[in-house]
Amino acid sequence: MTNAVLTGLVLGGMYALIAMGLTLQYGVARIMNLSYGEFLIGAAFASYWLFTGWALNPLAGLAFVIPVSFGISYLLYRVLLTPLVRRARTRDALEVDSILATFGMMFIVQGIMLTMFGGAYFSYSFLAVPVTIVGEVLALNRLIAFGLAVVVGLALYLTLTRTRIGTSIRAVAVDPIAAQLVAIDVTRTSALAFALGGALVASAGVLISMFLTFSATSGVVFTMKALIVVVMGGVGNLLGCLVAGLALGLSEALVATFIDPGLTLAVNFALFLGVLLVKPAGIFGRAQR
């Protein structure tokens, strides 16, 4: 039992970590980023390259990967997505446009990675050592990913609720038109949220590359998982992300241990559907209009 719970928490933390960036990009910047998983894999490759080529510890590599991906995401928003934002008359129109644009971007990013690294599987070992917690053995690298998910989630939550910039980000998430009335620069704030999401997904990519086998084409799996977590937790809500991620991870581990590992996917989707039936806007989501 303890083991299943611990495994579930660690897995759930990973899901939450994967999804937090998307909730910012989708919830605040209103960009439904279909190339999200590709950026995660891109960061995983960066980490692989730094680790195998330069013997740089992936955790230290974060110091390099996070600012770079923040910059890239910021530029992407300013150059590629701002015209779409300007053109869109409604939020729904922007959502459709951004889906199409980022769908194209998915192929570009994937193509670049395929050209650089080829289509083969990649994996490396870092901190794959056993740690014993309340008598149960867990992998240290997974534990670190879980810890960082919790830390990052709480830090971002506090930033969003306790600081001025956080408040303006939330204002944009709630109503970008009204936010302008109180002198919030909506474009800048959206770009910031999008770039922050990009930095988050990159850190997730670095962390999971320590224990998952990945290839240039495995990004879509993560986009899907992130989307499920985001929608389930309530779009734009970081705590929702954490709760939904942990719920999915726990249910998966409990079912795998006590019923059958073959039913984990079924349970994931049953939980997802169940939440949406009771709360269509997600666990922490507020119904709009």
Add this chain to the structure above:
Amino acid sequence: MVSAVKRLAAGLLAVVGAASVGWDGAAEAQTSVKIGYAISRTGPAAGGAAVTTIPNYELWVKEVNAGGGLKLGDKRVPIEVVQYDDRSSAEEAAKALERLITQDKVDFILPPWGTGLNLAVGPILNKAGYPHIASTAVTDRAPELAKRWPNSFWLLGTSADAAKTLVELLVKLRTEGKIGDTVAMASIADGFGIDLSGAARPALTAAKFKLAYDKTYPVGTQDLSPIINEVKALNPDVFIAFSYPPDTIAITEQSRISGFNPKIFYTGVGTAFPLFKQKFGANAEGVMGIGGWNGDSPAIKDYLARHKASAANGAEPDRWASAVTYAGLQMLQQAIERVGKVDRAAVINDLQSGTFDTVIGKVKLENNMPTKYWWVGQWQDGEFYGVGPSGNEGARAPVVPKPAWKAQ
């Protein structure tokens, strides 16, 4: 990276070139042999194709052209390649092959990667009368398909045979008193895992093994530790996982971390990949898996060296279907050269009846399938040697019990 860009450019040029010279090619004397293929450069099958298939196609074309080309009668004719990305989709693969046949009018077609895609393109190649050398497809329907499509050759065998060989090896080891009779089995709920576990289950029961654990898990499961923890608590002598590459890595890693070290530790597709050795190093020692090759044979050693020299970043071949894929290309080449012209029916005929000298030894097909396969391999001293069937030439004795995991 530079070479990757060059390859991309060369590929584009080849496609453009093929399109522009297509109209005048047929009438003139044979100045090149056009070989076409659609391969998964993107999508879920790209990982397998990139390791097993693409480097071998490129190596073979490079070597043949460096030697002047294919020998047709008394002159040598270079190979010209036309290739597409099938995006890991059966529909795309079918479309690409139709295009290769009707528009590009290629002389021969190389097969796609994987069981599913080979099954999908089978009817097209059969209808158009092209030889179909399926070297990365494992299916129980192979004997039946070989009868239905006489142009198709199934070099990798059937999953029933794979499971049977594994169980035979286990029975032998039990008779020698090296293992007991508790077996735990986990398998992926997808084509290959279903086939293999479906064949292994009755074979294990018939051999009076006790199946203490027998569960499946879905594709894309990101944490397999619940399975490993439960299996570890059962303390089986034998652990079998019919897994796909990412899970093969994850299962091995998790077992090492949990200290689960059964006497026989067997994982599925991916165990034979160079990635496995690179990732686990000395911890790969003693791990068994599907595939294997005669690592001591000079032909294989030579092939390994040539593959490393040719592939991007010095990548090594996998120790199962890579050598078979390359052997399939050698067979095609020898058949074409024996026929001496682009006569596909005659080449099919020669493939059915001829004897071929390949990196995996002498091959003579019976009912369009080889008579010998490697089904169980084991990492020993940094090489993945074939250990089963034990009657194969070059089969090594299995190291049992598996040595303990080393701390990293």
